[in-house]
Amino acid sequence: PIQEVDPTVFDTRFLRKIDDLGEGHFGKVELCQYDPHGDGRGELVAVKSLKPNSKGQLACHLRREIDTMRELYHRNIVKYKGVCSEEGGRTTKLIMEYLPAGSLKDYLPRRKHQTDLKRLLQYALQICQGMDYLGSQRFIHRDLAARNVLVENESTVKIGDFGLTMSMKEDKSYYTVKEETVSPVYWYAPECLVDCKFYPASDVWSFGVTLYELMTYCESSPTTMLRSSEGPMTLTRLVEVLMAGRRLPCPPRCPDTVRELREVVSSAHQGCSLSLSLI
Numbered sequence: 175p176i177q178e179v180d181p182t183v184f185d186t187r188f189l190r191k192i193d194d195l196g197e198g199h200f201g202k203v204e205l206c207q208y209d210p211h212g213d214g215r216g217e218l219v220a221v222k223s224l225k226p227n228s229k230g231q232l233a234c235h236l237r238r239e240i241d242t243m244r245e246l247y248h249r250n251i252v253k254y255k256g257v258c259s260e261e262g263g264r265t266t267k268l269i270m271e272y273l274p275a276g277s278l279k280d281y282l283p284r285r286k287h288q289t290d291l292k293r294l295l296q297y298a299l300q301i302c303q304g305m306d307y308l309g310s311q312r313f314i315h316r317d318l319a320a321r322n323v324l325v326e327n328e329s330t331v332k333i334g335d336f337g338l339t340m341s342m343k344e345d346k347s348y349y350t351v352k353e354e355t356v357s358p359v360y361w362y363a364p365e366c367l368v369d370c371k372f373y374p375a376s377d378v379w380s381f382g383v384t385l386y387e388l389m390t391y392c393e394s395s396p397t398t399m400l401r402s403s404e405g406p407m408t409l410t411r412l413v414e415v416l417m418a419g420r421r422l423p424c425p426p427r428c429p430d431t432v433r434e435l436r437e438v439v440s441s442a443h444q445g446c447s448l449s450l451s452l453i
């Protein structure tokens with residue numbers, strides 16, 4: 175009988191590294207070609223693997239990410255392709271579709287003059303549609319930022335890098351942020367900074383910060399904009415700045431309609447996340 179081939183299982187013998195794409199929270203992402211016929215015409219894929227000698231807990235992070243990605247199907251979420259096991263199944267790699275245009279952070283500054291407000295709002299809408307689907311599957315992304323939104327083509331973007339994504343299936347209303355090695359604090363809502371609790375609404379806050387990046391063509395980083403003049407920014411100082419009501423400035427040439435959208439975003443965030451009243 176013809177042997178059933180599972181298209182989501184990739185054979186490490188045919189996976190050839192071509193380039194580095196980036197370093198994530200606990201893994202690295204590489205551009206590879208999967209060339210089972212050895213004719214150099216195999217497809218390009220993005221592969222996330224653990225950094226060498228990573229601790230066991232990191233392996234379970236990657237396992238969780240794989241289990242998340244295989245459940246998600248949406249036009250604005252990067253497609254899961256499969257896994258590749260090595261060393262007798264001891265190490266596993268996550269294989270995703272490769273988007274050749276990179277993230278919004280790479281793409282927008284280079285395409286500033288070909289990207290009008292309408293296009294920026296199309297991207298914003300698609301990010302919302304992807305995030306709305308993610309929320310409907312009871313996941314929180316926890317790392318929504320322009321660097322994690324990938325460009326399929328000039329009219330389509332997809333949410334990527336679900337390295338910090340958590341499932342809220344056990345009908346808990348929030349996820350307790352544990353010791354995060356490198357937390358994207360400038361994209362973190364106040365309740366995450368103060369309470370170490372991440373609610374679905376916390377992704378709404380991160381969307382607001384991502385909208386700021388969109389409207390500045392990713393040329394003005396929230397990290398620099400929120401840095402206070404009184405010396406190095408610490409977590410405590412960032413909380414003080416936010417509690418004092420300081421927010422990212424309205425980007426230049428950002429029309430009032432989008433500014434109002436920012437108000438909608440912050441009230442949507444305010445509406446849902448309980449502990450914000452403490453702020």
Ligand SMILES: CCc1cc(O)ccc1-c1ccc2c(C(=O)Nc3ccc(C)nc3)n[nH]c2c1
Pocket residue numbers: 195203220221222239243252268269270271272273274275276277280324333334335336337
């Ligand atoms: C496998 C890691 C992952 C894990 C996850 O859970 C969701 C998405 C991804 C992911 C992350 C990055 C990419 C990329 C890319 O980085 N593409 C590019 C192209 C060109 C340039 C310059 N830079 C970059 N393409 N597909 C990607 C999928």
